[in-house]
Amino acid sequence: MLKVEGLTKIFGGLRAVDNASLEVGEGRIVALIGPNGAGKTTLFASIAGFHPIDAGRVTFAGQDITGWPVHRIARAGMVRTFQITQPFAKLSVHENIAVGAYQKYPQRAQAWEHARAIAQQVGMANLLDQPAADLTVAGRKRLELARTLATGPKLLLLDEVMAGLNPSEIVEIIGIIRKIRDSGVTVLLIEHVMQAVMNLSDFIYVLSYGKIIAEGAPRDVVSNPAVIEAYLGQGAADRIATEASHA
Numbered sequence: 635m636l637k638v639e640g641l642t643k644i645f646g647g648l649r650a651v652d653n654a655s656l657e658v659g660e661g662r663i664v665a666l667i668g669p670n671g672a673g674k675t676t677l678f679a680s681i682a683g684f685h686p687i688d689a690g691r692v693t694f695a696g697q698d699i700t701g702w703p704v705h706r707i708a709r710a711g712m713v714r715t716f717q718i719t720q721p722f723a724k725l726s727v728h729e730n731i732a733v734g735a736y737q738k739y740p741q742r743a744q745a746w747e748h749a750r751a752i753a754q755q756v757g758m759a760n761l762l763d764q765p766a767a768d769l770t771v772a773g774r775k776r777l778e779l780a781r782t783l784a785t786g787p788k789l790l791l792l793d794e795v796m797a798g799l800n801p802s803e804i805v806e807i808i809g810i811i812r813k814i815r816d817s818g819v820t821v822l823l824i825e826h827v828m829q830a831v832m833n834l835s836d837f838i839y840v841l842s843y844g845k846i847i848a849e850g851a852p853r854d855v856v857s858n859p860a861v862i863e864a865y866l867g868q869g870a871a872d873r874i875a876t877e878a879s880h881a
């Protein structure tokens with residue numbers, strides 16, 4: 635479904651993403667993890683057309699989409715969420731979701747009904763009439779998810795949709811994301827909540843200083859010494875192994 639080859643994005647002198655390659659197969663949930671500032675959001679934005687890239691190629695659903703503008707990529711079926719959610723505060727939850735739904739259903743009545751179905755899918759059916767401004771953090775995260783989902787994507791790029799949620803809210807959103815995948819939408823997600831990453835992902839890529847330093851099944855990736863070093867600093871993998879042998 636998505637293939638990224640050798641993507642590089644430079645800001646000034648900084649290689650925020652450095653020759654990164656990844657693939658997301660149809661129907662999968664793939665995670666992109668890495669320490670703060672590793673370049674995850676930049677990679678997402680570059681894939682989805684928000685930044686011009688300095689090198690590399692992005693292929694989506696069989697088409698070379700490198701250099702396409704955001705709206706054309708979105709129309710082709712790839713949409714992203716934002717870490718900082720910006721709903722239309724004065725509009726209701728229903729209206730906010732309908733804004734996304736219009737891209738798929740130009741007729742008002744259909745968009746309205748589709749928005750209702752999406753609200754149901756993300757557990758917001760009882761909040762339809764609330765102004766977005768009144769939502770909790772968890773509610774705003776769901777609304778962001780709903781707005782993008784309402785556009786009818788083939789591939790959803792989710793940027794830290796669990797940040798700021800409490801443990802029970804995380805469990806709920808894990809269930810929602812799994813259901814979204816089961817409904818036929820492929821998912822690529824950036825996430826710091828490891829419980830969720832381990833629980834949800836079929837495959838993980840690890841980014842550090844702009845480079846993909848590891849990839850594989852969740853269990854293999856978290857025990858990879860290069861990944862432990864990237865998160866905890868140089869020598870950490872050895873220290874953990876030594877402590878484990880003394881335990």
Ligand SMILES: Nc1ncnc2c1ncn2[C@@H]1O[C@H](COP(=O)(O)OP(=O)(O)OP(=O)(O)O)[C@@H](O)[C@H]1O
Pocket residue numbers: 645648650668669670671672673674675676677
């Ligand atoms: N528009 C920009 N202009 C200049 N530098 C940028 C820009 N956007 C990001 N950067 C820099 O690129 C690097 C990667 O940032 P990015 O936000 O992609 O990391 P991240 O892995 O998503 O981090 P986090 O997990 O904290 O969200 C950082 O050093 C950041 O300061």
